[in-house]
Every structure is written in structure tokens, then in C-alpha cells.
Amino acid sequence: MKLAYFVHDLNDPAVARRVRMLRAGGAEPVVLGFYRGDAPPDMIAGAEAIDLGRTYDGRLGHRARATLAAALGVGRLREILAGAEVVLARSLEMLLVAVAARRLCATSAGVVYECLDIHRMMLGQNLSSRTMRGLERALMRRCSLLVVSSPAFTREYFEALQGLGPDAPPPVLLLENKVLELDEPSLSRARERERSAARPWRIAWLGAIRCRRSLDILTDLARRRPDLVDVRIHGRPAYSEFADFAAQTTQTPNLMFGGAYVADDLPRLYGDADFCWAIDYMEEGQNSAWLLPNRVYESSRFGATPIALKGVETGRFLEARGFGVRLADGLDIEAFLDQLTPEAYAALRTRLQAAPSHDFYADRSDCLALVETLSAARRLPTDGGK
The missing domain is CATH 3.40.50.2000 (Glycogen Phosphorylase B;)
Structure with a gap:
């Protein structure tokens, strides 16, 4: 055809x-x-x-x-x-x-x-x-x-x-x-990290980087709490959505922008992370509340627990499958990670690994x-x- x-x-x-x-x-x-x-x-x-x-x-x-x-x-x-x-x-x-x-x-x-x-x-x-x-x-x-x-x-x-x-x-x-x-799946769904689950928790934000409020939340948290988070950003920023993306990412300790990537990089980028930032405020209450982004499938496939908002379609996706982290607001990420124990983190990974794999790949x-x-x-x- x-x-x-x-x-x-x-x-x-x-x-x-x-x-x-x-x-x-x-x-x-x-x-x-x-x-x-x-x-x-x-x-x-x-x-x-x-x-x-x-x-x-x-x-x-x-x-x-x-x-x-x-x-x-x-x-x-x-x-x-x-x-x-x-x-x-x-x-x-x-x-x-x-x-x-x-x-x-x-x-x-x-x-x-x-x-x-x-x-x-x-x-x-x-x-x-x-x-x-x-x-x-x-x-x-x-x-x-x-x-x-x-x-x-x-x-x-x-x-x-x-x-x-x-x-x-x-x-x-x-x-x-x-x-x-397209080939027989040969990549591990959840590659074990080479270090023990402990602070600082690594958050990966991959894909189309276009949400100014998300960047503000993550840079502010990384700046104030280097003991708590390590943020890794990879993808294609929509520079028109940010006041000065380069300055904000290069001047923030414990936050790194790694540029664009290809599909073969996903197992490594997510395999090295504890969590995936799957929160989007760019069109709050509209497109951001309705979409199911690539990153929620990619992170789930390769072992980084997605973090989403309650009450939006991404949050409902996670709730229906019984895994992930759902927050009332992105600002709640600090309190959540502050209270997270290695045992609770292991339970999050177990629930992710128990989800049907074909929910995440075609x-x-x-x-x-x-x-x-x-x-x-x-x-x-x-x-x-x-």
C-alpha cells in the first residue's frame, strides 16, 4: 500500500x-x-x-x-x-x-x-x-x-x-x-542501577522539553536540595517557552542538560534514573491534562518510575495499572522524596515490574x-x- x-x-x-x-x-x-x-x-x-x-x-x-x-x-x-x-x-x-x-x-x-x-x-x-x-x-x-x-x-x-x-x-x-x-524484545525492562537506592534520587526528564513551570520546580529543588535530587534532562527544548533555558540549566548544581538523544539511548538514560518526570503544565487544564506522553511509556518500559499529577490522563493511566507516583502538585515532589525510604522505593519498582510489559511497547x-x-x-x- x-x-x-x-x-x-x-x-x-x-x-x-x-x-x-x-x-x-x-x-x-x-x-x-x-x-x-x-x-x-x-x-x-x-x-x-x-x-x-x-x-x-x-x-x-x-x-x-x-x-x-x-x-x-x-x-x-x-x-x-x-x-x-x-x-x-x-x-x-x-x-x-x-x-x-x-x-x-x-x-x-x-x-x-x-x-x-x-x-x-x-x-x-x-x-x-x-x-x-x-x-x-x-x-x-x-x-x-x-x-x-x-x-x-x-x-x-x-x-x-x-x-x-x-x-x-x-x-x-x-x-x-x-x-x-520491531525485533524480539532483548532489552531489560528495568535495568538494575549500579548503585544502591539512596539519596540523591535521580529524576530523568526526557523528550520534548517545553514546560517552563516544570523546569522552575526542578531547578529550584536541585539548587536548594543537592542532597535530595539529581536531575538529568535530555531532549529537544522548545527554547521559545523559556526565558533563558541555557542559563537556567548550566547554572544549577545537581542538574544537567545532556542534549538530544536517539531511541537506543533510552535504556541507559532511564536505566540510570530512579524516577521520570511526567508532569506537564504547559497547557494546564487543556492539552497537558489530556495527553499521554512518550515518556510515560519509555520510562515504564526501562525501569524509571513515572511521576505524574492526579486528575490528569497520565495520572489515570498510572492509577489504572497500579504503579507510579501521583502527586496533587509538582511542588509536592520535595516532601515525597524526603519521606521516601529504600524499602518504599523497592516497592515502587516491584509494582512497576509487575505491570504488563505490552502496555509500554509496540x-x-x-x-x-x-x-x-x-x-x-x-x-x-x-x-x-x-
């Missing part, structure tokens, strides 16, 4: 992971999208990558203009998209481009909308927010499938605000942000199931073929 995958950032590691899933499931994807960073890749996980232009974090006006220009210029992609049976769009901006591309270049393809975040712009009651939701509803009428990474996105947004339901398609596929393991059977679902979506109507 030939598949055209429209993405917001060709350099996003999560895009490469999805491409690996698609290829492992039997699809033949070509990836088209914008890029952030210095240069776009020519290939992504063995698939051809087509550059649609550069965009930037936080510059929504520029992204809107780039999206419109890409949608208006999709005619030049006709040869690349010829024969595509499915058009998959990652994010709303790419859905606009994908729907235009389907109409002009791949008229028999099914359209699938992959929504992995709900931007705060979509949630207001002002004219711009209502207009964006109206645009999304119009584009979704042309879709044969909606893919979400958290059930709260469906419950709290698509059903509550966008009217999705039995009489208002498309159908929904829940595709969680699990660790991808294998080849999951990839095959995904592509089979996408293949079925190509046979569903997409707004009368318009």
Missing part, C-alpha cells in the same frame, strides 16, 4: 518512529512536510522525504502562511503522490495540505487525520479559535479515520467540542505513544494491525470523494 504521510516537522524523531511502524506493517510511505532546524533529511527511516519548506517553533503566523502556500502548490506533487491509496496527515495544518493534495493528485485515496496534541488556539471562544475549529470540522468530513494518542483527546475535545460521535464520523483509532520494538503485530486499519480506511467514503 502506497501511503503519503504529511508531517509538520521532517526532523521530529516521532515522525521517524511512525514511518518505521508503517514500513514494518507493509506500507510504502513517502513523507512530505515542513522542517525545523538547519536542514531537512532526504530519507526518513528508509522512506523518501519531500521538503515543503522551513517553519519555526512559536511563529504561528509564519506557519499559517507556509501551510496555505503548500496547500495551494500541491499540484507540483502530482507525480510523487500518484498511486497513493492513503493520505495520512499529522496535525491540523498538515491535514489542510493533505486534503488539497488528495483532491488534486490522489483522488481515490482515503484521508486519515493523526492528532497527537490539541493546541490551545483550538480551545478558546474568540473568533480565531471558533474559526479554527470550524476549519477542522470541515476537513474532518473528508476523513475516513481519526487517529489519537490519548482517549482524553476524543472524550474532552473531539466529542465535547467538535461533536464527534456515532452520527458524526470519522471513526477513531487510539494509537498510543509506545516504545517501538511490536510488529501492532504495526501490521495499524497498516491493516489504514488499508480499511481507504475503502471508506471521504465526503463523497470531493
